[in-house]
Amino acid sequence: MQIITLTSDMGLTDHYVASLKGTIFSRTKDVQIVDISHDVQAFDVAQQAYYINNCFRDFPEGTIHVCCVDSEPIINFGSSQDSAVPAILLFEGHYFVSNDNGFFGLLLKNVPTDSFWKIDDVLSNPSLYRFPTKNILIPAACRIANGEDVSTFASQADEYKRSIAIAAVIGDNLIKGNVIHIDHYGNVITNVTRDLFDRFGENIPFTIFFRRKEYYIDEISPSYNAVVPGEKVAVFNSNGFLEIALNRGARTTTGGASTLFGLSINDIVRIEFSPRGSKDTIDSLF
């Protein structure tokens, strides 16, 4: 059975997402629709890329992901970098249907790709622009679901729009990362990957510093429960990112890590590696 996922900034209060689902069921049979999130911050293509990148591999290959954020096409006949045209990407066996508004660049981290198409005939009917997700992206997804060859309704294209995400940087005995997400629990997810961290070798003492300097962590735990409830904890989460959390913290009840550490998206998190010992070890000498 074909799966189509939907990600948008439309919310679930209005009828907009239901319009998309009705259109899918009107155009294809035997399909399962899965909502990834409809609470992406409005027009925040980077957040959409974050959500999709962190879960699309959980779906079976062949899944079609309709990425609805910022879907109104922009056609500039000058620079193609200023345009944003509806397009289709085949990546790791998954289809992504999105406006080329930077989303593909963020998802692919700007590596080249062969399987990229721009959807044809987008200019022919401007009234489609009144609800472009429903009128352009969903029909394209349904044609893929129905087994049509993408090349019959889209044209192979050389390149998608490049887009820059903030990357963690490395210095002497230092990683300078950024907060890229704060989740439902108030857990703080950074762009520091396990791969990057491991370059500094095993068993080198380190200290993670946040915006509020009175807090720091000098240990990576295997899971939240490695510390007592309410205690701060650093883990590499299941997506491989360094995550700063409170065990059993929660934004909606007790306040999570983001509140305690005063951290917002894009804030800097510093990891200092100290071959001589972590902050606690050194402090204890005096």
Next chain:
Amino acid sequence: MQIITLTSDMGLTDHYVASLKGTIFSRTKDVQIVDISHDVQAFDVAQQAYYINNCFRDFPEGTIHVCCVDSEPIINFGSSQDSAVPAILLFEGHYFVSNDNGFFGLLLKNVPTDSFWKIDDVLSNPSLYRFPTKNILIPAACRIANGEDVSTFASQADEYKRSIAIAAVIGDNLIKGNVIHIDHYGNVITNVTRDLFDRFGENIPFTIFFRRKEYYIDEISPSYNAVVPGEKVAVFNSNGFLEIALNRGARTTTGGASTLFGLSINDIVRIEFSPRGSKDTIDSLF
């Protein structure tokens, strides 16, 4: 495959909607359930009608729409206008199962209909009233889904309860409309339809005035991106209603059009047609 949609004011936090879905899967096979919205304002039958009217045609014909808002039956043996009995409507090939609480009147805009039934045996078991959506409306929807003839469990009825929605009115060179909805982005949807607007002819200059008199718009744009980000824009949306928006505005982040223009549901929006020229054109003469 049969599709059943659900619209309610129950929210998704409690188990109520799950009870409805479990009941459906217990009573019928091979069904897909689609949520239209469960965030209708409590007991707001007009908002339910707005959501459903704007998306039901996107679903395949034969879809069954269970409309759960204000579902407790009211039986008055005097005036039938004071009663509210569970009923079924067949309209444009779609089934609507709802309490007759004004919803049908708002959906149909009070035009006569032939295919309207009142569900039988509602009075026989008062304990059904403790969760009437689950105990009365859902079972009726499942019987339709299972191919039972409606007339075996419901009785053809002459008329549904009439209900009045505020309509836009026309004066000399004037349309006086109302805000009927504010969406997730803060976009302001009015009851001014394209048909009504077009009666004033093409190329007649006009000015749209809001509650905050310092703002006005004198142009209809083909889509949001016709103006620069953050700029105000008037469009006829995909449902044919005049919508006042900010390009890339959003209630949850920057504040949308409703905030900027100080507009709430039912507020008046005036469109003045000026054969001599729009406000800007005339102002520029002085």
Next chain:
Amino acid sequence: MQIITLTSDMGLTDHYVASLKGTIFSRTKDVQIVDISHDVQAFDVAQQAYYINNCFRDFPEGTIHVCCVDSEPIINFGSSQDSAVPAILLFEGHYFVSNDNGFFGLLLKNVPTDSFWKIDDVLSNPSLYRFPTKNILIPAACRIANGEDVSTFASQADEYKRSIAIAAVIGDNLIKGNVIHIDHYGNVITNVTRDLFDRFGENIPFTIFFRRKEYYIDEISPSYNAVVPGEKVAVFNSNGFLEIALNRGARTTTGGASTLFGLSINDIVRIEFSPRGSKDTIDSLF
């Protein structure tokens, strides 16, 4: 078709629930996933038990309920009461897959059960703990869905962890109950069951007192509409619990019963039975 339900405290904004759904569709075919709630208060196992207990019987027998709240295993080699290991319960024909964190005790109200298994091999791979719902509970649910015998991947166990929910208590002509839930409408659900109430016999006058002593109710109504809109009303709801409501009250608009009566979860509700007459009857004598 197999049904799997999901209940969690993950919210629907992040990609976490979508990860679970993708994993299900990657591991089993022909399955329908139903969300019970993803808005359980963080780590609130009692609230999860409340939601599931009140709707699981609406689903067909054989449904698999994945209960995701507080899913990180805790292994203590001392007392098994301090441990929390992933487990499976078969109860009234339904499967429940959950961490044994007290949820089973609350669901079963501590009665003995025969069909209880602890999932094997949980200790072998600690990296599973980074997202234990996805890595431990969902795979177990999918193996059940695929028809595998539970005993091939889980071991029969003697007992689940006991857990105590606050029960209503009975005194001389008195029931002292507690608020166990406040729903989307602001309706106040108590732990006073119809069975308990009926022990005091029929037609004995009574008065229900709340925190705000200026309010009381001395009648049980068959449904909300038995009183006029805005009026306070006591009903036994479809789950058999005494519920204090305002007819057409709503937390999000006019303010519901919880606001009017100043009631929060765990607050006491007293029902005094007065063979001599209810508060109103007695007051009227003076």
